[in-house]
Amino acid sequence: xxxxIYIAILCIATSACAQTVNYAREFEKMGMVNVQTIDxxxxxxxxxxxDNNFTGMNLYGNLHDAYLRPEIAAMLANxxxxxxxxxxxxxxxxxxxxxxxxxxxxxxxKVQGTEFSQYVSDPHKGGGHHNFGCAVDVTLLYKGVAxxxxxxxxxxxxxxxxxxxxxxxxxGTLSREAYNxxxxxxxxxxxxxxxxxxxxxxxxxxxxxxxxxxxxxxxxF
Numbered sequence: 001x002x003x004x005i006y007i008a009i010l011c012i013a014t015s016a017c018a019q020t021v022n023y024a025r026e027f028e029k030m031g032m033v034n035v036q037t038i039d040x041x042x043x044x045x046x047x048x049x050x051d052n053n054f055t056g057m058n059l060y061g062n063l064h065d066a067y068l069r070p071e072i073a074a075m076l077a078n079x080x081x082x083x084x085x086x087x088x089x090x091x092x093x094x095x096x097x098x099x100x101x102x103x104x105x106x107x108x109x110k111v112q113g114t115e116f117s118q119y120v121s122d123p124h125k126g127g128g129h130h131n132f133g134c135a136v137d138v139t140l141l142y143k144g145v146a147x148x149x150x151x152x153x154x155x156x157x158x159x160x161x162x163x164x165x166x167x168x169x170x171x172g173t174l175s176r177e178a179y180n181x182x183x184x185x186x187x188x189x190x191x192x193x194x195x196x197x198x199x200x201x202x203x204x205x206x207x208x209x210x211x212x213x214x215x216x217x218x219x220x221f
Contacts, residue, residue: 023060023100026221027067032098032133035066039077041084042066043093043141047153048103054154055110059103066097069133069216072206076136079192086184089143095153095202096137099130101220116156119199126213129205133219134212136194137202140185149185150178153202162186163198 024034035042047053049060068076076092083090104123111117121128129135140147150168151160158164159173165182168174182201190196194204207216 021061021100021221023063023221024065024067026100027098027133027219030133030217030219031070032067033070033073035068035073035076035094035097038073039080041091042076042080043091045093045095046097047095047137048099054116054156055107059106060100066094066136067133068097068136072134072136075192075194075206076138079188079194082188082191083140083184086188087142090184091141092138093141093146094136094138096130097135098133098219101127101131101218104128104131111156119156127218129207129209129212131219132212132216134207134216135203135205137200138185138189138204139202140181147181148175148178149181149201150174151201160201161199162196162201 036044044064044066046060046064046066048055049058049063051057053059076094080092083092101123104121104127107120108117108123111120121131123131137153139149139153151157159168162182165174165179169176169179185201186196189204194206197203197205
């Protein structure tokens with residue numbers, strides 16, 4: 001009960017903070033860039049600026065732009081370009097990018113001690129790639145519509161994993177269409193230099209996490 005009360009208080013505090021902190025301005029102070037200034041055809045739909053995410057609440061307030069380190073944003077633009085070379089109807093949509101550390105703490109509180117904790121980086125260990133502007137959550141749009149990926153974004157289930165797709169395809173829990181769509185997205189992103197996340201088909205990052213935590217500034221607001 002005490003933990004639930006603590007989480008509720010933390011939710012209220014974080015929500016209030018999100019309404020007062022100008023995240024866009026703070027990201028820019030850190031040298032991060034709005035990805036749409038690099039490639040205006042990338043669509044941005046920040047899920048944590050709404051309640052349409054696993055926490056069920058708006059964590060980011062009025063932030064509706066995606067910010068990344070400049071080199072990561074350039075990689076994302078290259079991936080988007082590669083997709084359009086396959087078919088001009090494709091484009092990337094960004095669901096999350098640079099993430100304030102305060103929001104990371106709240107996310108982890110939601111899953112700490114549960115079977116879902118593997119899906120959220122532990123802030124007590126320094127946080128994850130998102131907290132340094134080195135990760136992005138994306139999917140594919142085709143003619144402006146999100147394609148079938150087998151699960152929704154933020155689906156904390158083994159069907160979201162990328163290391164069992166062949167098995168899921170064979171047993172029918174993952175459709176051929178969803179399987180192919182994942183392959184298209186993953187190839188474009190990895191060819192651009194991104195690394196994958198075994199548990200989340202939508203998550204891509206760059207740089208080893210030890211290097212990130214040691215050498216790069218964390219988003220500490």
